[in-house]
Amino acid sequence: MKFILNREQLLAPLQQIVSVIEKRQTLPILSNILIVVDAGTLILTGTDLEIQIVAKLAVEKFNAGKITIPARKFLDICRLLPNEASITVETKGDKVKVTSAKSRFSLSCLNAEDYPEFSEANLEHHIVLNAKQLKHALDKTIFCMANQDVRYYLNGLMLNISNSKLKLVASDGHRLAIYEDEMPIATGFEARIILPRKAVIELNRLLTNPETEINLHFSSNNIKIEINNLIFSAKLVDAKYPDFSKVFQQKFLEPIHVQKQLLKNALTRVSVLANEKFKGVSFDISPNSLKISTHNPEHDEAEEEISIGYAGKAIVIAFNSQYLLDAITNIDADEAQLIIAENMSSCFIEAPNTPKSKFIVMPMRL
Numbered sequence: 001m002k003f004i005l006n007r008e009q010l011l012a013p014l015q016q017i018v019s020v021i022e023k024r025q026t027l028p029i030l031s032n033i034l035i036v037v038d039a040g041t042l043i044l045t046g047t048d049l050e051i052q053i054v055a056k057l058a059v060e061k062f063n064a065g066k067i068t069i070p071a072r073k074f075l076d077i078c079r080l081l082p083n084e085a086s087i088t089v090e091t092k093g094d095k096v097k098v099t100s101a102k103s104r105f106s107l108s109c110l111n112a113e114d115y116p117e118f119s120e121a122n123l124e125h126h127i128v129l130n131a132k133q134l135k136h137a138l139d140k141t142i143f144c145m146a147n148q149d150v151r152y153y154l155n156g157l158m159l160n161i162s163n164s165k166l167k168l169v170a171s172d173g174h175r176l177a178i179y180e181d182e183m184p185i186a187t188g189f190e191a192r193i194i195l196p197r198k199a200v201i202e203l204n205r206l207l208t209n210p211e212t213e214i215n216l217h218f219s220s221n222n223i224k225i226e227i228n229n230l231i232f233s234a235k236l237v238d239a240k241y242p243d244f245s246k247v248f249q250q251k252f253l254e255p256i257h258v259q260k261q262l263l264k265n266a267l268t269r270v271s272v273l274a275n276e277k278f279k280g281v282s283f284d285i286s287p288n289s290l291k292i293s294t295h296n297p298e299h300d301e302a303e304e305e306i307s308i309g310y311a312g313k314a315i316v317i318a319f320n321s322q323y324l325l326d327a328i329t330n331i332d333a334d335e336a337q338l339i340i341a342e343n344m345s346s347c348f349i350e351a352p353n354t355p356k357s358k359f360i361v362m363p364m365r366l
Contacts, residue, residue, distance in 0.1 A: 001065025
């Protein structure tokens with residue numbers, strides 16, 4: 001096996017692939033990248049058995065063959081070579097030689113036949129999306145995903161396709177983000193899947209070109225996404241996402257209207273003295289006035305009052321300041337609307353005239 005390629009052509013896909021490869025592997029071959037050269041195409045593959053990225057590049061000078069080499073070492077060599085350097089990779093016995101100008105490297109390799117095959121079931125559903133639309137949807141929900149929660153279905157993101165409607169939902173049990181949008185083409189089917197946390201983060205990182213059209217193929221177990229010359233595949237979470245619709249079916253207090261930046265700035269200042277672990281802040285809400293306050297075990301205190309649009313009864317409720325800040329930051333408007341449930345069980349945060357994004361934050365006890 002042999003191929004010659006420009007450093008810039010090789011570096012970008014290598015960086016994308018290596019990010020899915022775990023640093024510590026139970027199988028040594030999973031630390032390697034699979035390289036296949038055939039019919040003028042270089043195919044690079046990396047996987048952790050849960051996620052796989054395949055990149056296809058055109059090569060003019062080549063000898064067909066396949067091998068696996070240490071992924072991170074190969075990436076570091078390519079990264080540290082000069083810009084526009086020409087890189088030659090070829091197998092010599094049980095080694096892979098990497099050469100560029102006067103640089104010479106010899107890497108140990110493992111047999112390509114031993115590289116695990118990424119199993120994909122029949123992917124019966126297919127949708128086409130614009131990369132900008134999907135990235136925007138992910139950005140509005142990704143921060144609410146749980147991390148290492150025992151309720152493993154929360155360690156990911158729910159994707160719901162209903163004919164021409166796209167819905168993404170993420171929750172860690174204390175807060176919830178919902179994003180809804182219209183797709184350009186009606187699908188004619190309804191499906192609901194859960195993407196695991198790592199897959200969501202890696203996919204979001206790959207969506208760099210907003211003009212790209214991406215193809216999603218999925219079943220109940222797997223998803224495959226084609227992004228230009230990349231193929232991203234992942235195993236899905238085998239579970240049912242909790243029914244969150246009941247949170248809408250309750251009585252609510254009068255909506256609170258507040259300038260987004262005003263609330264964000266006040267929250268940021270007050271939370272400096274909040275308890276470092278719980279980050280709790282108290283909201284003392286009365287007609288046209290919101291008093292935000294906090295204290296910590298060191299007996300430090302902070303308080304700030306801002307003007308709001310509110311005509312309901314006076315209430316006092318507490319929240320995690322970081323959860324509120326995350327939600328408010330992701331509102332695409334100058335004004336935020338907060339709607340608190342009558343039984344004080346939840347608080348909706350949204351832009352008054354932009355229904356695509358909704359955020360729910362559960363209150364806490366101080």
